[in-house]
Each structure stands twice: as structure tokens, then as C-alpha cells.
Amino acid sequence: MASAHKFISEPKTAAAVHSGKHDGGQPKPGVDQGPIHLINAGLVDQLKELGWNVQFDGHHQFEEVSAESDPPIGVLKNPRLVSRVSRSVADVVGSHARRGELPVTIGGDHSLAMGTISGTLSHHPDACVIWIDAHADINTVETTPSGNIHGMPMSFLLGLNKTRISEYDWVKQVLTPDRLVYIGLRDVDAGEKTILREQGIKAFSMHEVDRYGIGRVVEMALDHVNPRRDRPIHLTFDVDALDPSVAPSTGTPVRGGLTFREGHYICEAIHETGLLAAFDIMEVNPSLADAEAVKATVAVGCSLVRSALGETLL
8 A cells, every 4th residue: 555655745746857877887888778668668758647747847957968078087987077077966856855855866877876876865854765677776986997987977876986087076975874775786897896895885786686586675675775764865776787688688697686566576576665856768779789689678667667656556
């Protein structure tokens, strides 16, 4: 049974934040086209049918953000572009949160979570983060094997980088490790495993999903980051958390992921808490599969958003 929306004002409004043509956090072209495909698949009308007012500012948000000269900073690739787009997204998400609206950010690569979560925390500093992903995205400047910032946003949010990158000084270290939980991990770098252990960050890999079932895993995750069920929840969902048979059109697919129903159950269960304050759907990449696979991935992306915003099976 769905609860009232504790952190969303009435009449309830979902603000669709289109990440624009942003793919700077990783090397594969096409992920910047994901948002357009989800919108063109009818996502706005689908959310209206669920009883939400929907604010959508169009396809061209953030496209004016540029970094004409963007050589690497150390190993980091496209560091200025990623920073500037993420900071702009943070401002927009924060403004929606302050108005009592639900920001629904449509990515784009997962480096954008640096911005979306910063935006949520600017209004809800006690918020917790539930991160659904095959990857931990918590590499630091010191541990990253690739320099791709979509594998690093959480290290900036938690202030884990020993090397100062002044371009990212705007990211405030408001989030604490006890308010972050992962579900669906199955491809974690050695350096990230060390970070998770040292920081005491709760993570439920696919091993735990297999052992306990998704219902118990979600309950344990909530018990850890939101034990009194009173904190705002920022739910950020990378579609590569799903098995590639469910969502094939994404940049870094890894076999053995969440099923269609497991992914949707997570969104349904978070909605039922009444505590959802922000939602991200990330890493849909229409350029990396044939037309049918793209259609399937876009459809599951839209249905995950609908589930997080209240669609039920009955």
C-alpha cells in the first residue's frame, strides 16, 4: 500500500530533469541520447496518467554548458565538462527539491549523480542514497583504472579523494558513508572493494540478492540507511544493474544482474515508503544495440520510473 509523499508537496509534481547531451563521464558515444528516447517513448504522459503534474523544460537543458579546452587533469578525462554539467544539474535538482517537487533526472552517464545527489542534499542534508548498479562508482583519483568519471562520482560526494581537484570544490561533502547503500553490485574494482571495507559502506551484491531474495535485501538496505524510516531517499538507478537480457542497450553490461521484476520491486518498495525525494535513471545508451534491444531498454527505463512514482501491478 503506497504511503503519502512526505517530502513532496501537493498537488504532487514530478520535474523531469533532462541531462542534455552529456556523455563526458565515459568514452562510449550515445548515452547522451538516452534521455531523448525515454521522453519520446511517452514518459511525460505516462507519469501524468499516474496522477502527477509533470514539469518538463524540454530537450535542450544544459546544452549551453561547454568546456572547449578540456585536457585531462591527471588521469581524469573530460574533467571540466563533467564538473560543469553536474554542477548545473545540482542547481536545477536543488531548486525543484526546494519547491517540494520530485526531481526525476534522466541521464546521461552516472557521473551526473554527483550533481543530482548534491542537489538533493542542498535541501535535504540528512537524505540517504540507495544506489542501484552493477558498479560501485566509488573509485578515487588515486584508484581509478580508466580516468572515466562515471566510475567516480561517489568518491567526490564522500570526499574520499586525497588529491584535490579544484574543479570539483563545489561538491560539498554532506553525505556520510552510513547513509549510502548499494544493491546489485557484481563488477567492483579492487580499489573500490578496499574503499567499501575501509569506509564501512553497506553493499548488497548479487550474491546477497541470490541468498536473501530482493524483498529481504531492500528491507535490510532501508534498515541500514533509514532505520526510523524518516529520512528522504534519493534513489539512483543505473540500468546496467539489470541483467543484459533485460536492458541490453547500456555502456557497461555485466551478466548475472537483476531480473526485470527485481529491478521493479526495488522501485515499488521505495515508493511505498513515502520517502522518495529524488530519482535518477541513468546509462540508457541507444547507440549500443539493435533497434529491438534499444526499444526494450527504453521501455524498461520508463517502467522503472513509473514504478518509483507509484505504478502498481494491481
